[in-house]
Amino acid sequence: MLEFDAIHSAFGLLTSSWEAWIWVLPGLLVGLFFGAMPGISITMAMAIFLPLTLYMDFLPAIIFLTSIYTGAGFGGSVPAILMNIPGTSSAVATTFDGYPMARQGRHNEALGVALAASVIGTLSSYVLLAFLIAPVSAVVLKMGPLEMFVVAIWGMLLLGSLAGSSIPRGLLAGVFGVLLGTIGMNTAGFIRGTMGVPWLLDGVPTIPAMMGLLAASQLLNLVNVNYLIEDESSRTLSFGRIVSGVRLALRYPTIIARGSIVGVLVGAVPGVGSSISNLISYSEAKRNADDGDTFGQGNPKGVIAAESANSSSEGGAMATMLALGIPGGGATAILLAAFAMHNIVGGPSFIGQNKDIVYAIIFSNFAQAVLLLVVGLGFVFLASSIVRVPLRFLIPSVLVVSVFGSYALTGSASGPITLFLFAVIGWVMLRYDYPVAATVVGLLLGRLLETNLLRSWQISGGDVGYVLERPGAAAILALMLLSIGLTALSRYRRRRRMAAVTPEVAS
Amino acid sequence: MSTKFTRRQALRLAAGSGLAATALAAPRIARAQSSYPEQPINVVVPFDTGGYNDRLARAFTPFLQERLGQPLVVVNRGGAGALLGHTYFLQQPDDGYTILCTSAAPYMPLNILLQGAQFKISDFQMINLPSRDYTLMATEAGSELKSVDDVIAKLKADPSSLSIGVQPASADLVNLMLWADANGISRDGLRIVTYDGGGPARNAAAGGVVDIGLVGGEGFLPLAEKIRPLLIFDSEKRDNWDAPNSGERGVSKSVSGSQRGWAVHASMKESHPDRYEILVKAIEETSKDPKVVESLTKQQLATEWYGPEASQESLRQTAEVMEQHVDLLKGA
DSSP states (O other), rough: OHHHHHHHHHHHHHHTHHHHHHHHHHHHHHHHHHHSSSTTHHHHHHHHTGGGGSOOOOOHHHHHHHHHHHHHHHHHHHHHHSOOOOOSGGGGGHHHHHHHHHTOOHHHHHHHHHHHHHHHHHHHHHHHHHHHHHHHHHHTTTHHHHHHHHHHHHHHTTHHHHTTTTOOOOOHHHHHHHHHHHHOOOTTTTTTTTTOOOOGGGGGOHHHHHHIIIIIHHHHHTTTTTSSSSSSGOOOOOOOHHHHHHHHHTTTHHHHHHHHHHHHHHSSSSSHHHHHHHHHHHHHHHOOOTTTTTTSSSHHHHHHHHHHHHHHHHHHHHHHHHHHOOOSSSSHHHHHHHHHTTTTOOOOOHHHHHHHHHHHHHHHHHHHHHHHHHHHHHHHHHHHHGSOOHHHHHHHHHHHHHHHHHHHSSTTTTHHHHHHHHHHHHHHHHHHHHOOHHHHHHHHHHHHHHHHHHHHHHHHTOOOTTHOOOOHHHHHHHHHHHHHHHHHHHHHHHHHHHHHHHHHHOO | OEEEEEEEHHHHHHHHHHHHHHHHHHHHHHHHHHSOOOOOOOOOSSSSSSSSHHHHHHHHHHHHHHHHHSOEEEOOOGGGGGGHHHHHHHHHHHSSSSEEEHHHHHHHHHHHHHOOOOGGGGHHHHHHHEEEEEEEEETTTTTTTHHHHHHHHHHOOTTTTSEEEEOSSHHHHHHHOOOOOOOOOTTOOEEEEEEESSHHHHHHTTTTTTSEEEESSSSGGGGGGGEEEEEEEEOOOOOTTTBBBBBTTTTTOOOOOOOEEEEEEEEEHHHHHHHHHHHHHHHHHHOHHHHHHHHHHTTOOOOOOOHHHHHHHOOOOOOOHHHHHHHHHOOO
């Protein structure tokens, strides 16, 4: 709960010196720019600027790094929308509807919607964080493999929505992805499917594979098209339409609220984070929407669901890091390294002794979210000018940037090789009408599914009754079934209403 | 003539004085040129950013570069349990401009024994391995297991009564099995839950997801309040844990955990003996510098100086014990 003494001294910390504020804007800009570059992850952007923070005081250093975090969290959605390249794995679901919107000439709206959903997502995740940091931290350590497995299954439900015209093809593509995800050394130390290639011991490099599947395969299909948007009159840069996109997002508070809650909860679990939360949020939004059938064809609700969840995961990951000193992913690991560089040890005792600093970080993030709206509007406006670049220049440039990015990610030729192989696989899949996105989801979730199923089996000794010993897992499972049940019910009702209406129309 | 300088004159003057300064400093530079190092040195860390070796390298190098007079650049080459990084390091020239900061144990023996690495331990020359981790058996702070005796009693009655979180192919697993043997607990029935990193295994132990966890003890320090230490696998007390050590409990045999620190190519001793001496001396002086000790201790990083011989010997011994128990390491 909130503690007002600490809040008071947090304001003291933030208002006593300009230094706590001067780094917010550069941090956001760095984050936006690096996040928008395909292949430069949030972690990498923060790692590059980590040494700089040695020369700052503790609070400004942390504020600078969290500003990069916030900026990069949104930056990744820009290439996702404009080029179908998820800059990070957390922007995968953004491509599903964002890119179709861009191709229809609604790129301005799509970017505006994404920006607004991100800003509100970040904001609400830190509000939740301020109230929930203690209970969340108590729960996080209790999350066992069975709970994680159920969460992963929830993510897999998305396969049903991605299948497109043919369910069997969708499932086949999903299973293919899951199998790809299990390549490498598993959690019990067994090595599978590496074909003797040492670079595969950690699994298929996910982001290069994803870039190959989604982006390169798409770009090859665009070879005979002159511009990203075929209709010349739609190829506009319009600040007004970006702003109307922002307003459009505000019309769907339920989707944003759901996305934020999913994002905070999933983001708080170490090792899961924003790459899963955006998928769950997207599939929930799709199942619960009246116009769920148009998801994947440029429905702004899909963008809202994905972006509100991936940006609110930041707040969840910060809760775990601040309360327990456990990094949920690369970005929070860098923050902990920054703590260490200032001789501050993260861990359960940190939050008890430094409540004022924790609140100062939270309040600063409120300000970052608001400022992101302003900076983001300008950034998005400039970035959207790529719709005017003829594709014969754009495609090669994007491919070159992707190759560099995949090299930067892996530090060896294994990145570009993966990108190339998966671009071919993606193109073949598209050619024979298999949904590429289902393979991407399988690839992202495969390892999580396998590892946690194996661990559940190890802990329980094969006893199925273990499910009953884990009320948390049972609760998540019940929630998932309830959500599916409610959807089925509302569909059934809608169909009956339609059936009741149709004859009248016909008569 | 006015006394005012034009911009151009000022520049010329600055350039001139720069030249003069360079000329004055020339003897020093000439001396430096005959000796090592005369260009930046790369520090290969075969892990991604944020882990112990990365933190150690980034905390230590600012002090070391003051002594060496050349910048040190940390290069992260993570992946495949350090196999990729170790292989990459050996492919670099042995001229002392690429040095290694790694968890020599257990990763070098594991690379060789399990992953078919093309190198030998003797291809590396340890300079100093200051961090020597140990296995800590721990349980959740609120657990009903009050001491290691409770654990022994339970496991003796039924080896599958407790779930045990551990990393596969680790010194911790070897220690668990040796401990089980010494206490008359059957190895086969143990309910082992494998985690692919120390962090997740510690979280599982601290959260009560597994009944007990056996993981490197140093990493438990930030979580100290959330756990109850049960047994230290070392001959002496470590890190002020309130738990007996295996030496007191009659289990003399235990494998030390991670041994982390600095290494170079073994061939450097023959190809560039002078550079090797300079580097060893610089690392020794830096490790012993009180300023460095204070700064690193605050970050929970080790600075102990053991020296090349002792470090190499300790690694060799660990590798030998791991080789004896290679069947255990091959898959849990």
